[in-house]
Amino acid sequence: MLDMQSATPPPPIIHREDYRPPDWLVPDIALDFRLDPGKTLVSARLKVVRNGDHAEPLRLDGEGLKLIEVKRDGVALESGVWRLEDDRLVVPIDADEAEISTLVEIEPEKNSQLMGLYASGGILCTQCEAQGFRRITFFPDRPDVLSRYSVLMEADQASYPVLLANGDCIESGEGVEGRHWARWEDPWPKPCYLFALVAGDLAANRDSFVTMSGKTVDLAIWVREADIPKTGHAMAALKDSMAWDERVYGREYDLSQFNIVAVSDFNFGAMENKSLNIFNSRYILADAETATDMDFDAIAGVVAHEYFHNWSGNRVTCRDWFQLSLKEGFTVFRDQSFSADQGSAAVARIGDVRTLRAAQFPEDAGPLAHPVRPESYIEISNFYTATVYNKGAELIRMMHTILGEEGFRKGSDLYFERHDGEAATCEAFVQAMEDATGADLAQFRLWYAQSGTPKVTAKLAHDAGAARAVLTLEQTMPPTPGQSEKQPMAIPLKTALLGKESGTPLARERLVMLTEARQDVVFDDVAETPILSINRNFTAPVVMDAEKDPATLAFLSAHDDDPFARYEAMQQLMVETIIDAVSGRAADHAPVIEAVRKTLADADLDKAFVAEAVLLPSESFVGDQMLIVDPEAIHQAREALRRDLGSRLEADWRAAYAASSGNAFEYSPAAKALRRLRTVALGYIAASGADDAAKLAFGQFESADNMTDRQGALGVLANGGAPERVAALDIFYNRYRDEALVLDKWFTVQAFATRDDTAAAVEELAQHPDFTIENPNRLRALVGAFGANQRAFHLASGRGYAFLADYILKADAINPQTAARLLPPLGRWRRFDEGRGTMMRAELERILAAPGLSKDVYEQASKSLA
């Protein structure tokens, strides 16, 4: 029986296997925008062509559009001829080709979802990926419909002196009543998610780039006039990216202009719209005073990412949204490789793996786990995940490892050549890699289909008499939602053996392909007792259990010739030491202290590497290693180890601090490394409990000539209880209250603090006049950061859970996409004790019961409870 009181029916689930080619193609579209923040008129003229033999009418997606008129071949249609089916406009067409025109009205100023055409700080801009174009006009909003665009924009000249769209500006002029117009044409057919326009009062940092075939490209980064001095780094990164893609992939830019626009309200990092990238301002604006080294690096990475999409995403796009990793995984791999080429490759790799472990491993181990190529979704925006992006990049990297640099390049050349101008699939990419090299990637394809992180155990046995070592590998795949049975994966593991006495390599590094559930690998000519070094440089995204004792880990942390493996051994040693304490076993800090001391003292090591290697794993990473997370015990154990490291090595930290201080700001790998080490050392000095620590930190805070040192010192102070803490927070606030991106840091530093009162402080900060849930950066800076502070968020009282749920609901009414991205911490309830788990579930249920919930939050909350 139907219960008339029941909530709205659950939204439909879209399945990958239901993919069908489009009924109608749209080779050409002409758009005409009468821009106004209150009411914008959009008229669209579509040339439509029947695709295949069928009698289906034309169906155009639309969302929140006020439809004024529909024409077919120039003739206005009565409203009985066309109809609205849900949100779609359905128009019958007898011929195989027709011209369909619509006129709609939209309200950019009221668009708080930041999807479609919206206003940000007086600028009108668009975000169409994944399904925002339907909020601008009626269109088959799917990535396999590619069209040539001609765009006429018309707007008030005083408020919107700059008018930008994709392609080239072919004409412009003045209109009546202070209005002006511009016509842009993009010769490259593209899916509508790559459409963009911008109108605003913007200034440009202009430059140019000469491509490998000698064509000059005009480059411009558009920002508010006052921000022009902060665009130099992004421009340099853009030019480096253009040269890098030519050198490494043979890919050249294909238009005479490339524009980037920075806006302050943006759901994501940035967007690769053809020749008109639109960025969250945090990934463009930087100078020494306001941006940290990490910000500078992130800017270069995102600028490169979006630029690289011109080939991996735009020239070859995705057939459907299940193939999202085709462009995102590949492009993340490309931006990671670019960043690795800019400085220390080892440190870059450590960063990639840290991100993967912090964001993707928990996702893969929780209720929102999904394959890199998902099978179904309710809301595609929920699938712009660490799995699709970062695990997807690991898949591409594994193919690169298996095929080698040259084989991989042959494969990518073939892929681009074969699919240029097409909407392709993940399968097409793998197929090109096989066809170009003759490799067999049949089993490897499982990486796209099976979710969950493989677990690999490794046991090494040595027969000294026979001078032979046998490595026994076993793999298991955990069950994940919808996938209880799994097949063994093809796992590439770079492996070497080191001599236990000599510390030198006994067997040259080799690539072991683990393809069976259990497999033996034999190493001959191994006389000396060997120590295993496996998954070097993290060749495979797996959890590795090599059953190493503390002494072996300490040995590897000092001797492994693979820097990543060295870092990994140290991390493992630290994790195990903390877990021992959490589990009530006597924790011996000595091996960690000794390993850190040696690393600090090793003059041959890159300082950037040292700074990463001596850092303790995060509380959440330790939690991820435990069946049931005890956030308080983890915090106490980790702090105890920090204190011990601080006091036992105090002289070493002070020496490192002194040696890395006193340099004037410079943005170079060497100077960055010293700054990183400086603040890491400062943190340990503070952890030691030294009386002068707060004074030292405050001194660094005040005298800093750059944001890295200033924020580093503020972070150290914010974790403590010294009077300098309040002073520094106040000074920081007053100095930067008009710099939105820096103020975000002020919120984040407090939300991340390890203090006992962090949850209360965050609740109070949510009442601060500068806090707003309407700006995604600000919302993430406070609420998002809080959700990532394991101990504060999981306070036993449950106030953290209630706070997060409140803000998810508040944000959902404004911006569902950004609200849904705050939810995952609540979904981890299975990993906590009964008391916490019950409270977390109750908050998820409260969210689900809320009237008018978006599909976005509905999907995340319902899956988290299932």
Ligand code: ARG
């Ligand atoms: N393609 C963009 C990028 O990775 C991200 C777009 C995200 N949009 C979304 N609705 N989830 O560069």
Ligand code: ZN
């Ligand atoms: Zn991307």
